[in-house]
Amino acid sequence: MTTYTHTTLVCIAAQQAVGQAICAGCMGEEGEGMLVTGLSPTGASPATHYISSGDMESTFAAALREKNLDGTANSGPLHALCIERGMEITQQDVGDFLETSDVSDAEGKAAIDALYARLGGLKKLPRTY
């Protein structure tokens, strides 16, 4: 039985496609359609970041959170998971995605607002999906 961990993932717009591929590649159908909610400093287009927040498969969520001793993202476990689940992606690409993304436990309006403030005062764009 699949277990889930609440996770909030924010990536920069330039990494949206890579992030979506990693999410879908690692979680299958349950990872499709993620990172589609846009954010920007003004709340208007173009989006500078994309966010997904909610239950994610625990194995994937743990790999997102892996850190090196110096606190930087450790791309090894997530890259290994991508390969295990049939993706063709380099560790460099996974590393670039993780280094520019924010992974947290943020849940609820106050925590999300604090996250937006920490990331430079981001605001949510109107839904287009």
Place this chain on the structure above:
Amino acid sequence: MHIKRALLCGVLASVLPQSVVEARVSALMASVGGAYIDPQDAATRYQENTGQTSTTAAGQTIGTLLDKRLYLALGPEVVTNGVFNDASGWTLVSGSEVSEGKLRLSVPSTNTTSAFSVETGKRYKWAIQISEYVSGTLNFSFGGSTRVSTALVGDYGGISTATISTTSARILSSGSPIAAVDNITIREQLGNHASQAASSSRPKLQTGPTRVAYDTIDDFLTTTFPSALGSDCTIVRAIPSVGAAILTAQTIGTTFNDDQDHCGLLIINRALTASETALVRQWANFRSFS
């Protein structure tokens, strides 16, 4: 005269007990196109979009809310002889046989099939029983996906969307399989259901009042219709702890994305009469506080 009638209907509706209002709304919804989404009915809630685990407690995700418009009715059985009275309806290959009312598998990569038809985009309620098991892995697939892959005895089931039209159900075994399969059923779950495939975008069940609660970040449920509902639709939402919200003259295509908390949602493919409007308002007001 019309005003008097409308006022009278409104007054009458206001004194009806909730059970009567619910029954009348059910009858109304059965007569229109659209969807009747009811997060307060546990029989309609599932944690995944594949309908395998019921949503029973506050805080659990909602990946599927079944449309109650057709009273959760199922279509006809599409599997021939899923109870294995004999081998009729099944194409057996070396290593598979029907005996004692079960399909028995004893050779790896056995590919036993039953001919039937499922259609792309339709949702099917399915079940399979693995009644005896010794070794190997069994996969049961139809409609473009493996529905269960297991190495355990048990009853398996779900409500899954066919992503491609297929003409058979397939049981594939691997490893060193020795197993028995029984009671296979696949029936269409009629209606226009709301669901969300992405686990991170699924809303949650909350109580006080019982409702579907979206995170206001990226949660939404999508209801898919076989054809566009048109430009004169009515949307009725029971807003938690507030009351009815009724939108008229709405344009709805073949999908409707919902991301607003509610205790009940009616999507109707036409304008309502004054008496119908009074009825659904009463319905939504009851639910908003229950």
